[in-house]
Amino acid sequence: MSELTHSASIEHLGASPSVILPTHSDKEARPESCNYRHLAASVHSQAELGKQERIAIIRGDLVVRYPAITHMLSYTRWLLDAPPRTRTTGMLVTGPVGAGKTTFARLIQRTYARRSGADAVPIISISLTGARHARTVYGRILEALNGPVKTSHRTSDREATVVRLLKAVHCRALIVDEVQDVLAGSVQEQRSALDAIKFLMNELQLPILAFGVTAAAEAFRSDMHLDARFKRFELATWEVGSSFANFLRSIVRLLPLRKPSRLDTETAMNFLAKHSGGSLDGIMTLIRHAAVHAVLSGEELIDSAILQQALTVPDTEDIHSAVD
Numbered sequence: 483m484s485e486l487t488h489s490a491s492i493e494h495l496g497a498s499p500s501v502i503l504p505t506h507s508d509k510e511a512r513p514e515s516c517n518y519r520h521l522a523a524s525v526h527s528q529a530e531l532g533k534q535e536r537i538a539i540i541r542g543d544l545v546v547r548y549p550a551i552t553h554m555l556s557y558t559r560w561l562l563d564a565p566p567r568t569r570t571t572g573m574l575v576t577g578p579v580g581a582g583k584t585t586f587a588r589l590i591q592r593t594y595a596r597r598s599g600a601d602a603v604p605i606i607s608i609s610l611t612g613a614r615h616a617r618t619v620y621g622r623i624l625e626a627l628n629g630p631v632k633t634s635h636r637t638s639d640r641e642a643t644v645v646r647l648l649k650a651v652h653c654r655a656l657i658v659d660e661v662q663d664v665l666a667g668s669v670q671e672q673r674s675a676l677d678a679i680k681f682l683m684n685e686l687q688l689p690i691l692a693f694g695v696t697a698a699a700e701a702f703r704s705d706m707h708l709d710a711r712f713k714r715f716e717l718a719t720w721e722v723g724s725s726f727a728n729f730l731r732s733i734v735r736l737l738p739l740r741k742p743s744r745l746d747t748e749t750a751m752n753f754l755a756k757h758s759g760g761s762l763d764g765i766m767t768l769i770r771h772a773a774v775h776a777v778l779s780g781e782e783l784i785d786s787a788i789l790q791q792a793l794t795v796p797d798t799e800d801i802h803s804a805v806d
């Protein structure tokens with residue numbers, strides 16, 4: 483994983499647009515009176531909120547644009563901005579469960595939805611959970627488009643409807659999550675599901691953004707045409723090191739705690755890596771628990787004692803009865 487720069491941006495999904503972390507000169511320009519210089523500018527006002535409101539923010543969706551994310555976003559942009567070509571390309575993002583694949587897929591959708599006009603549906607997103615046949619793949623797309631999904635529809639009818647609707651909404655890309663699920667089918671079923679994806683790529687010159695656990699790469703590798711057309715990216719597990727330290731420095735700037743925390747120490751990093759197995763999901767769960775304990779206890783920062791408490795899920799009763 484490449485290095486994170488100090489200007490990495492962070493954001494809350496579903497909230498205001500992404501926030502660029504301040505550069506050093508921004509920091510100098512900020513008035514001395516600000517109590518929350520350890521936080522990103524967008525989080526200053528949140529730090530003033532009551533305990534329950536801050537806990538809700540901590541438990542909400544947080545997205546850090548660490549270098550792998552920025553790199554993938556820029557490739558996505560390159561794909562989407564390219565004029566339609568006869569040989570359309572796609573991307574395949576693999577990684578273990580909890581590595582951040584679906585979060586990234588949502589980030590792409592949100593980024594491009596925001597740029598589009600009111601009625602435009604530029605990116606369609608489906609999940610292949612349990613899908614083993616082209617018919618189901620088309621059915622999922624129709625559902626995503628709120629289109630007609632009659633069980634009586636034959637695969638060829640669905641295919642024609644999907645092509646017509648995707649053209650009508652000027653779809654610019656198709657997100658396909660959980661692609662490894664096609665592997666659960668027979669060789670014939672796998673081919674059928676993957677053929678549907680290839681067909682849409684060819685027929686509509688539609689870039690496909692595919693996501694799945696590491697085994698998904700196998701499904702694509704088994705098909706020469708798909709293999710050649712998809713650029714691979716991997717979201718790996720996290721290990722103690724400078725990239726992890728940078729990620730942790732970004733995340734503490736986003737937690738509305740009133741005092742500065744250090745998670746980039748060897749001890750904290752070792753703790754988080756050990757108890758999460760390096761999964762981003764596990765890391766974020768521990769950090770969220772720790773931050774909630776920090777608010778409830780009034781400590782207002784995460785230190786090694788609070789980090790130990792992160793192994794325990796905060797008590798919901800304590801959260802509901804928290805007073806400022």
Ligand SMILES: Nc1ncnc2c1ncn2[C@@H]1O[C@H](COP(=O)(O)OP(=O)(O)O)[C@@H](O)[C@H]1O
Pocket residue numbers: 544545546547548551577578579580581582583584585586762763764766767
């Ligand atoms: N870019 C990110 N920044 C911060 N937290 C993230 C990020 N991506 C994922 N997470 C955390 O990891 C969890 C699991 O991510 P998810 O996208 O569902 O993983 P996957 O789809 O690879 O199984 C999310 O709920 C979130 O807490």
Ligand SMILES: [Mg+2]
Pocket residue numbers: 583584585659
């Ligand atoms: Mg997922």
